[in-house]
Amino acid sequence: MPLFLPLMGIVLLITLYIYSGDKALHLSEIRSAAMQTMSDKQQCLSGQTESIIRDLRFLAELPAVAPLLGSPCQETQDHLTEALVSFSNAKAMYDQIRYLDTSGMEVLRINHEPGNRAKPVPPQQLQDKSERYYFSSTIQLDSSEIYVSPFDLNIENGSIELPLKPMLRFARKITENDTVLGIAVLNFLGKPLLDRFTGHGIPHHHHMMLLNKDGYYLTGAPGGNNWGFMFPGTERDITFSMHHPEEWKTIRTQNEGQFLSSRGLFTFKRLYAFEQLDGAVTDDYYWIMTSMIPAQELKGMLPSRTGYLLLVSFMGCLIFVGTLAFTSRRVQKRHAHIELEHLAEQLQEANTQLHENQRKLQALLSNLPGMAYRCLNTPEWPMEFVSSGCVQLTGYEPRELLKDTGALNYSELIVREDRDWVWQQVQEELANHRQFSIRYRITNKTGDLLHVHEQGCGVYDEAGQLVALEGFIMDITGQVLSQQAIRESEVRFRSLFEGAPDAIFLAEAESGIIIGANRKASKLTGRPLGEMLGEHVTSLHPPDTEEDTSNKFLAQRTEAERFETSVPTEFQVIHRDGRRIPVEVITQYMKLDDKVLMYGIFRDITKRKEAEAEIMAKTRLLETVMSTVPAYMYMKNRDLTYRFANTYALRHFHMTPEQVNGISDEDLFPAEMARRFQIEDRNIISRAQPVINKEEELQLPDGTIIPVLTNKVPLINARGETDGIVCVSIDRSEQKKAEKRNMELQNQLQNSQKLETLGTLAGGIAHEFNNILTPVIGFTEIALDSVPDDSTTRKDLETVLSGAKRAKKLVSQMLTFSRKEPPQLIRQKLQPVIRNAVHFLKPSIPRTVRLEVQIAEFNDTVTCDANQIQQVILNLCTNAWQAMEKQPKGILSITLEKIQADEIAPSSAQTPEPDRAYARMSIDDTGTGMAKEELYRIFDPFYTTKEVGKGTGLGLPVVYGIIQAHKGWIDVQSVKDRGTTVYVYLPLDT
Amino acid sequence: MKKILIIDDEPDILLLLQRVLESAGYSVRTAENGRQAEEILQKNHFHVVITDIIMPEVEGMELIFYLKKHAPQTRIIGISGGGKLSPDSYLTIALSAGADTVLQKPFDNAELLEKVKQLL
Structure with missing residues (x-):
């Protein structure tokens, strides 16, 4: 056994070495993932702030802003407001967009509540912000610099707005030609920014925190206690350093870094969100992005020790058996020793390899979104092995699908229609010893239809016999559906594009x-x-x-x-x-x-364009006609208010188009006239019938009443309803004048004709009359000589004589008419002529009549026949005093004056030549006067109002003829029982 | 005694003038028209001829020319009641034709006598 222990020791050491290497590898992966997350977040936040600064510049440099702050005009302001509302809606991330003038007063403000449309603040609600820090700070900056406020919570009316509204203010000065006009301010809603920081793409065990430079949480505080600095002295006044005092010492002092502590893995980085931007005030302005993976979580992510222990035990057994065999064959000790060493080496290598493969396979299998399998090649596809991915794919546990433990064959999951096809496909590929790669549909445990992709191949034994199939099945439902969606959208796009x-x-x-x-x-x-x-x-x-x-x-x-x-x-x-x-x-x-x-x-x-041009041409024609036509044209609405009036009407009523819009007849005319018009208008509207060529009268604002000829037509719209009335009234004053003038001329002509007829007549009979009268007068005179003075016969004869003499005078006057020679016209002053006439006249005037003569002195002459003018005066004065004969007292006035054409009343019988001066002789009496009917006939020959035997009826016709021959005219004014005035107009020489 | 010839187509006027002039002491003859007057004038001499201007047959104007030619010493008075032209114009023509004076009808007897007296 002496070999066993060292061997065992070696194995133990090797395993330990592998384990620690594996652990370090994992840890380094985790560390770099954390660093990567940091860097991603930095980019994300910087991108956001850059875009805000660009918006601010855009707003500050808008051309319409300078006029707004300089010399405001309502129209500019409206346009700008409209543009900013659109801008705010499009951006949807600015709580407020504002312009302040140099006094700190808000000039324009657009509010935008999240989820609502942006709207401008009414002028009366604009506020004075001169006391606010962002105004005083910005106004001191250079014009290119940008002010960025601390990231804090919005305060409304002195208290923190709920729900909490994180806010960043950006401001910049607005200048024009070095003159400061005001500042532009953007309130940026911070919540989306913070959400971006904590959301999306962050591995779940990473705990993300954003801190300000004092270590207060902006987001990510435990228990949600962010913004501690806004709640000083309360239980929310919490900083990062309270939770992690040791770690804060490192984080506070370094720009970025990563370290392991007893609490976990910390990764941090200062975010200078504005340092890249020209002009932004960024000194010392930064936030700290921090991520923490707690120690507990970190442990779970590193390789497990248990697996390695099992491996060591296994190796121990193996070595133990080997050692026994080695001991029994001591003879071959040396040889074996070498072999053993070799074996150990191989073992170590194999072990390393095995471990690596195992780990990789495991990692692969547990990470791949699919199921690895091994099954038999029968239509039921009995499974010998399935990987744990089968739960995710099918919803079944592996044991439920394995042929030895489960009741379910994999084929039952395949959609019925696809089963035969799957079988055939696989068999076909197997027959050719090829890999198969097929797509089909399965139903999972919850009954959902899934699209899967299967790739696999046959497993053959040494004899080349197929023993099983191995492969991998993957859920491609999302992919299939999205491809389907893409295809559909492509078709839609194509048809839209082409159609x-x-x-x-x-x-x-x-x-x-x-x-x-x-x-x-x-x-x-x-x-x-x-x-x-x-x-x-x-x-x-x-x-x-x-x-x-x-x-x-x-x-x-x-x-x-x-x-x-x-x-x-x-x-x-x-x-x-x-x-x-x-x-x-x-x-x-x-x-x-x-x-x-x-x-x-x-x-x-x-x-x-063609239609527009046509409409334009028609409109222009209509406008031209309406603005030039010398007639009153106007349009009334259905309620009889005015909608429109043409230039002619506006000029005569002294109004502008705006003033006329909406007014009614009551505003223009006397009540009675307005009422009459409205009754008529209502009739037209209700009957939809026009009124044509109606003669009526209009009263102008100066009180003048003018006769007009009116057409009123209902204005029918496209739906056949009456929208209002169009009226055209033609001023007939001139026409009426012309008619009057015509009548006068006709009168004059008639008079002339009468006189001419009379003249012809007179010429013919005067001779006869005179012949008759000659013996009458002569013999009467003879007879008178032979009659005694006191005889009654003498009286009778004297009557005959005076009658005959009157007849003689009549004939003489009649002959004046027949006289064809022109008067002896000489340029002379009128004054002596009149004085002379008065001289002749005086003796014949009764004593009861007082004569008043007023002769104006002027040097102008009149081209006239003095005798004829004297006759005119005598005739007129004779008429005058005869009209006063029966009164106890009377006044006969003779007046001469100089008068300008424009001073002559328009009612005068003849229209004077403009710019001409006239002599006016007036013969005025206080006598019996005449009624209108008489007045009309005074120039008729033989018409007389005098008693029989007193007048010839030719006095005034003679006067008339003379004055006409002098290019003058006569006006007569008379009031019954009050008297008569005759005006004689004679043109003064120029 | 001065002799006067009166020519007028109106018998009443002839009668009147004859009465007036005779009662004033003149010797008066009358003629009803120009032709008759010429016949008388061929045989007799008159101091004064009073003639109407417008008459049938020989016009008064012709008579004036005749007198001027054959009896230039005879004084002529033209009388007229007028006509288509004004009486003045007839008488004006008479004056220019050679009448010594003219008298517009109707006239006062005294006027006539005054004219005749002036001419003689």
Whole structure:
């Protein structure tokens, strides 16, 4: 036995050596896994913070921000607010986005509650933040620096917000031309960041902790007691150093490291989350990432000692037997000794090999997601061995499937339809001595259908007889299903791509090279797909629009990169035949592995463009017509409020389009007029019948009432309902004036015709009359000579004589009309002419009538016949004093004045020449006056209001004729029993 | 005694003028138209001829021309009641044709006597 003990000792030593090597190997794997986790986490967190800083820069440098803080304009603010709301929604990780002015007052703030839509804070709820640390710190920084707050919990109204809201604030100054305008602040929700740190891809025995530099837990504290520094003096005020004082000494002082202590394996690394970023304030700003694998867990992960002990026992037995044999053959001692040494060596080697293989196989079998087996080659597939993976694969324990202990053959798991096929496949491959590799379906213990992949081969004995099958069965259900899903999605994509109503191009974002296009794209460009592939996207557009195209393209790309998709933008596409086709393009970006692809959806908008152009032309025509037409045009809604009025109407009502919108007739017209319009409008709406050519009146804001001709038409919409009314009113004032003027001219013409007729008549009969009158007058005079003075016959004869003399005068006046010669027109002042007439007139005026003469002095002359003008004055004055003859008192005024055309009342009988001055003679009496009917006829020849024997009825017609020949006119105003004024207008010489 | 010839187609006027002039002491003859007057004038001399301007047969105007030619010493007074033209214009024409003076019908007896007296 002396050999046994040393041998045994050697075996023991070797085993110990192997064991310790194995253990070290495991430990080193665990250590490096921990380091790797640390490094992964670092990248993950740094990536997150970098993206925040970029967002902050973007927000601070938005062009619309400077005007917002400088000179705010509502429109800019609205646009910016809208953009920021979208931004906040898209990012979904900023609790608040804010702009503060230099006084610390919030100017714009977008809040975003997780799970809700972002919304802007109303202006009245904006707060003064000048006292907050982030404002005072940021405002002192350089403009390129970025302020990052400590990672802490949000405090709302002085107390910690519940549930806890971890928060990081980022801020940066906003400047324009070296002037500080304010700061931009981002509140970043820290929870997702912490979740990322503790979640995903961490082996379950790793305990992850994030500490601030004072050793307070940010996450991963035992019992959830994180954020201790926020709860000073309470039982939550807990630090890492309280739990691990010894370990904290190391972690606190080193940048990174890994060590084993009695409590486990610690791995730590300082995270300078912002050190890579230009301008970020990072001095001394770091967190400590720590992972711990507790000692207990670590132990379970290292190789077991029991296996090695068994091995040693086994070896011991073997050596013991060998030693016995050795002792019995001492003769061959030396020889055997050598052999034994050799054997020991081999043993050691074999042992090492065996152990290694065993370990590897074990590791393989227990780690592989599948089941290794050995079975007999019969259709029932009786199992001789199954690995522990069978539980996971089939749900059955190994013993349930083994042929000696279980009641179940493996074939029963195979789906019935697949069984024969599996058998045939396997037999076929076996016949050719090949490996078989098949896919089929099985049902597991819980009845789920699984797809499996089996790979295996025949096991043959030395004689080449098949004794069993060995192989491996793996669950590929997930893979099959996902392949199926991929195939389906590919089909879907293809049909969408090809069946889309629009042309779609696919290109590499980096190079702009087209790598795909659908049939519609070929149709749009007129080029076969093969020709377009490999070309640059700019080849789709006309070369002369290149600058415009690339500008739009860049804008779309920026937008698409930021918001994933761009807004539709109009481009032109050039067709193979040279046509330019207007298109609307939406660009989208997507990442496929490492490549960024963009695809553009091109919609042919030729038809739309044409329709738009047509509508535009029609609209422009309509607008032009409406803004230029000299008529009141307006539109009313169904409730009779105004919706629209054209330029003409707006100008006359002194309103703007905004003012007119929504008002009603009551706001524009007197109550009665408004009521009338509305009754009419309601009728039109209820009957859907227009009113055409209605004469009515409108009152303008200055009170002027104008006659209008109105058309009102119901406005019928596409559904056949009456939406409102369209009205057009034409101002008829001018037309009415013209009508009046026409009437006047007609009157004048009639008068002239009457006078002409009279003249002709007078010329014809004057001769006869005079011949008759001559003997009447002559003989009466003779007779009077022979009659005594006191005789009654004398009285009678005198009456005859005066009658005859009147007849003589009448004839003489009639002849004035027949006189065809023009008046003797001379440029002269009117004043002497009038004075002369007054001189002649005075003796004949009764004493009861007072004569008042007012002659204005002016140097202007009138081209006139003095005799005729005097006759006019005499005639008019005679009429005047005769009208006052029966009154106890009367006043006859004769006035001359100079008057400008625009001072003459519009109601005057004739419209004066503009810018001309006139002499106006007025003969005014306080006599009997005339009624309107009489007034109309005063210029008619032989019309007289005087008693029989007093007037000839030719005085005024003579006046009329004379003044007309002088290019003047006459106005007469008269009030019954009050008196008459006659105005004579004569144009002054220019 | 001064002799006066009166020519007018109106008998009443002839009668009147004759009465007025005779009672004023003139010797008066009358003619109803221009032709009759010419016949009288061929055989007799008159100091004054008073003639209407518009008459049938020989017009007063023609008579004035005749007188100017055959009896240039005879004074002429044109009288007229007017016509299609104004009476003034007839009388104006008469004046320019050679009448010494004119008188518009109707006129006062005194007016007539005054004119005749002036001419003689």
